[in-house]
Amino acid sequence: xxxxxxxxxxxxxxxxxxxxxxxxxxxxxxxxxxxxxxxxxxxxxxxxxxxxxxxxxxxxxxxxxxxxxxxxxxxxxxxxxxxxxxxxxxxxxxxxxxxxxxxxxxxxxxxxxxxxxxxxxxxxxxxxxxxxxxxxxxxxxxxxxxxxxxxxxxxxxxxxxxxxxxxxxxxxxxxxxxxxxxxxxxxxxxxxxxxxxxxxxxxxxxxxxxxxxxxxxxxxxxxxxxxxxxxxxxxxxxxxxxxxxxxxxxxxxxxxxxxxxxxxxxxxxxxxxxxxxxxxxxxxxxxxxxxxxxxxxxxxxxxxxxxxxxxxxxxxxxxxxxxxxxxxxxxxxxxxxxxxxxxxxxxxxxxxxxxxxxxxxxxxxxxxxxxxxxxxxxxxxxxxxxxxxxxxxxxxxxxxxxxxxxxxxxxxxxxxxxxxxxxxxxxxxxxxxxxxxxxxxxxxxxxxxxxxxxxxxxxxxxxxxxxxxxxxxxxxxxxxxxxxxxxxxxxxxxxxxxxxxxxxxxxxxxxxxxxxxxxxxxxxxxxxxxxxxxxxxxxxxxxxxxxxxxxxxxxxxxxxxxxxxxxxxxxxxxxxxxxxxxxxxxxxxxxxxxxxxxxxxxxxxxxxxxxxxxxxxxxxxxxxxxxxxxxxxxx
Amino acid sequence: xxxxxxxxxxxxxxxxxxxxxxxxxxxxxxxxxxxxxxxxxxxxxxxxxxxxxxxxxxxxxxxxxxxxxxxxxxxxxxxxxxxxxxxxxxxxxxxxxxxxxxxxxxxxxxxxxxxxxxxxxxxxxxxxxxxx
Numbered sequence: 001x002x003x004x005x006x007x008x009x010x011x012x013x014x015x016x017x018x019x020x021x022x023x024x025x026x027x028x029x030x031x032x033x034x035x036x037x038x039x040x041x042x043x044x045x046x047x048x049x050x051x052x053x054x055x056x057x058x059x060x061x062x063x064x065x066x067x068x069x070x071x072x073x074x075x076x077x078x079x080x081x082x083x084x085x086x087x088x089x090x091x092x093x094x095x096x097x098x099x100x101x102x103x104x105x106x107x108x109x110x111x112x113x114x115x116x117x118x119x120x121x122x123x124x125x126x127x128x129x130x131x132x133x134x135x136x137x138x139x140x141x142x143x144x145x146x147x148x149x150x151x152x153x154x155x156x157x158x159x160x161x162x163x164x165x166x167x168x169x170x171x172x173x174x175x176x177x178x179x180x181x182x183x184x185x186x187x188x189x190x191x192x193x194x195x196x197x198x199x200x201x202x203x204x205x206x207x208x209x210x211x212x213x214x215x216x217x218x219x220x221x222x223x224x225x226x227x228x229x230x231x232x233x234x235x236x237x238x239x240x241x242x243x244x245x246x247x248x249x250x251x252x253x254x255x256x257x258x259x260x261x262x263x264x265x266x267x268x269x270x271x272x273x274x275x276x277x278x279x280x281x282x283x284x285x286x287x288x289x290x291x292x293x294x295x296x297x298x299x300x301x302x303x304x305x306x307x308x309x310x311x312x313x314x315x316x317x318x319x320x321x322x323x324x325x326x327x328x329x330x331x332x333x334x335x336x337x338x339x340x341x342x343x344x345x346x347x348x349x350x351x352x353x354x355x356x357x358x359x360x361x362x363x364x365x366x367x368x369x370x371x372x373x374x375x376x377x378x379x380x381x382x383x384x385x386x387x388x389x390x391x392x393x394x395x396x397x398x399x400x401x402x403x404x405x406x407x408x409x410x411x412x413x414x415x416x417x418x419x420x421x422x423x424x425x426x427x428x429x430x431x432x433x434x435x436x437x438x439x440x441x442x443x444x445x446x447x448x449x450x451x452x453x454x455x456x457x458x459x460x461x462x463x464x465x466x467x468x469x470x471x472x473x474x475x476x477x478x479x480x481x482x483x484x485x486x487x488x489x490x491x492x493x494x495x496x497x498x499x500x501x502x503x504x505x506x507x508x509x510x511x512x513x514x515x516x517x518x519x520x521x522x523x524x525x526x527x528x529x530x531x532x533x534x535x536x537x538x539x540x541x542x543x544x545x546x547x548x549x550x551x552x553x554x555x556x557x558x559x560x561x562x563x564x565x566x567x568x569x570x571x572x573x574x575x576x577x578x579x580x581x582x583x584x585x586x587x588x589x590x591x592x593x594x595x596x597x598x599x600x601x602x603x604x605x606x607x608x609x610x611x612x613x614x615x616x617x618x619x620x621x622x623x624x625x626x627x628x629x630x631x632x633x634x635x
Numbered sequence: 636x637x638x639x640x641x642x643x644x645x646x647x648x649x650x651x652x653x654x655x656x657x658x659x660x661x662x663x664x665x666x667x668x669x670x671x672x673x674x675x676x677x678x679x680x681x682x683x684x685x686x687x688x689x690x691x692x693x694x695x696x697x698x699x700x701x702x703x704x705x706x707x708x709x710x711x712x713x714x715x716x717x718x719x720x721x722x723x724x725x726x727x728x729x730x731x732x733x734x735x736x737x738x739x740x741x742x743x744x745x746x747x748x749x750x751x752x753x754x755x756x757x758x759x760x761x762x763x764x765x766x767x
Contacts, residue, residue: 169696170687170693170696171687171696173695173696173697173700174686174687174691174695174696174700175686175687177701177704178701227693228693228697228739229738229739230738231698231736231738231739232693232697232698232736232739234698244698244700244701246698247696367642367645368642368643368645369642369645369647485687485689488687489687496671496672497672499672499673499674500673500674524644525644525645525646526644526645526646527645527646527647527648528645528646528647528648529648529649529650530647530648530649530650531649531650531651531652531655581649612663612666613663616663616664618662618664620661622660622661623648624637624648624650624654625659625660625661626659626661627648627650627655628655628657628658628659628661629659629661629663631655632650632655633652633655
């Protein structure tokens with residue numbers, strides 16, 4: 001069709017000129033005829049004198065020549081155009097071939113990612129294509145092609161190698177047969193769980209716990225903090241080729257740039273990975289005190305920001321070498337570490353201090369009376385607790401760290417552990433064009449944990465919409481598992497919102513612990529219903545009965561085995577000890593008369609009831625009646 | 636006797652066992668077994684296996700995941716008198732795979748699988764367990 005048009009366009013001027021010529025000639029003929037009738041001569045065409053048959057011959061020759069000339073011209077123009085067009089196409093194709101040849105060296109198992117590249121409009125000459133070939137061309141030998149360390153494409157790309165990422169990987173593999181999942185982690189470790197780093201690992205009898213990272217659960221069963229041993233994973237090089245897919249972990253690589261339009265990321269070593277579905281599970285980094293940051297090198301190198309395995313290893317070693325450790329921060333991690341170190345202190349004589357601005361341990365979580373009770377408990381674990389303490393400055397003098405508080409007190413110590421909160425890692429928001437929440441921090445996602453079309457966020461870094469409790473960001477292990485699993489489900493085709501409420505727990509030494517769910521903020525009005533504690537009401541007993549060391553796994557394992565009922569042996573009430581007013585009970589946190597959070601205080605294996613109450617979101621007039629549902633006097 | 640005190644915005648109630656013996660008057664909303672939002676158990680409402688059930692651990696997602704899924708599916712849908720008796724091949728393939736990863740599928744789990752094998756097909760020779 002174009003040919004016709006082009007042809008017509010070329011021919012049009014010719015046609016016009018030839019038609020004019022024809023008309024001219026016609027006029028001539030007419031005039032000639034006319035003139036032949038008129039005796040008088042008239043000034044007619046300037047083109048040659050009118051004549052007889054010789055003129056007609058000339059006329060025919062002229063017209064014929066014009067037509068032939070026009071035809072020749074038209075043909076040559078069209079032909080030239082055609083040749084030019086073909087040359088152009090050939091050039092474009094050859095350019096495409098040049099780009100494709102290096103990537104074609106990989107077998108075609110790339111799937112949709114590969115075809116995506118081939119169908120990309122060639123005229124735009126995407127610069128990305130030219131960046132890859134040099135990398136791969138350098139590595140490829142003429143005959144055999146060694147597989148690149150970083151696979152160029154991963155159908156499922158998970159950024160971050162923590163709990164949420166692993167839970168998502170598991171979910172994707174369960175739902176999408178043969179899925180190929182690539183986890184990119186900054187750390188040198190395979191995915192592991194964090195809670196034992198501040199709890200169980202410290203209570204281990206094994207002198208080599210630093211190396212093995214195995215902990216004995218209360219029931220005697222040992223397990224590693226790693227979710228799975230190395231044999232579970234496929235190597236990143238082999239990920240595109242293994243028959244049934246798998247999960248690969250790329251360690252010591254950081255994603256520094258995300259191109260959402262092209263569906264690809266760039267790592268810190270320059271390599272690029274394209275994806276179809278991406279999960280951001282970058283977690284967070286521990287915050288530090290300004291007083292420490294500006295205190296100089298000597299102070300900074302004697303400060304631990306506790307989060308990773310390497311932090312545990314170093315602190316474990318330090319706890320044997322120094323005489324005094326001070327923990328700054330009175331939240332979950334600070335208090336757990338304080339209790340863990342306090343326990344160690346009994347054998348080694350280590351001085352353990354803990355200081356924080358609140359009035360008691362877990363001051364932002366527990367109502368005041370319970371926070372005070374907890375602080376006393378922490379003190380009995382061997383910790384020197386300083387409440388209402390705000391750090392003014394820290395300095396290094398006489399081989400000791402000096403912490404000056406705003407009220408004038410001075411604490412001299414050898415090592416500091418700063419447990420003052422977590423800053424979500426949202427550096428990718430800029431390049432990816434993702435929204436960051438200003439109230440809670442973290443990437444803003446919807447109820448299905450989606451940030452944009454192919455991007456989900458889970459774990460500590462996700463600020464998500466909880467249908468029941470509103471927008472929030474949760475920094476607990478079980479939330480990482482639940483949200484990671486949900487993100488994995490949604491990445492593999494589901495469309496489920498955040499609905500299964502995650503829980504969290506904390507142990508203050510082996511004798512006291514609690515489980516909690518929902519919004520547990522001490523600024524909310526609370527109603528606490530308590531009974532007396534007996535010997536059976538300890539975290540130790542709870543774990544022994546259920547057979548697991550990680551409490552969030554209690555419920556999930558129960559689903560399969562048919563809910564192992566806890567044995568109901570009658571518990572003898574203990575003689576009430578001094579200060580043991582809050583032995584065990586349930587605390588309800590209320591917002592507009594609706595229960596939004598529940599703490600089970602030394603009461604275990606009742607989480608499903610608590611979850612149900614929060615899910616219902618009803619206004620209960622008498623919370624004592626609700627508390628009856630928990631059977632707090634039973635085991 | 637229970638008593639209660641108020642500390643600012645926080646209310647504290649102490650209760651004895653007798654106080655809590657009377658049944659609760661608190662009402663809970665009835666559960667919808669087909670709620671699409673809820674986490675499902677091992678078997679989905681439509682009868683299929685929920686491979687993402689936490690109760691399965693990592694069985695469906697590991698290197699032998701596909702073999703496990705095919706063996707377990709066969710067993711699940713089996714209508715034989717001895718359930719799963721026609722699934723010997725799949726279970727054998729699964730076991731072979733698992734023996735290649737002793738770290739992931741420790742000996743005790745192999746024992747459980749062998750037990751289910753034995754239940755599924757009486758009188759059939761079982762392969763000898765791999766040396767631990």
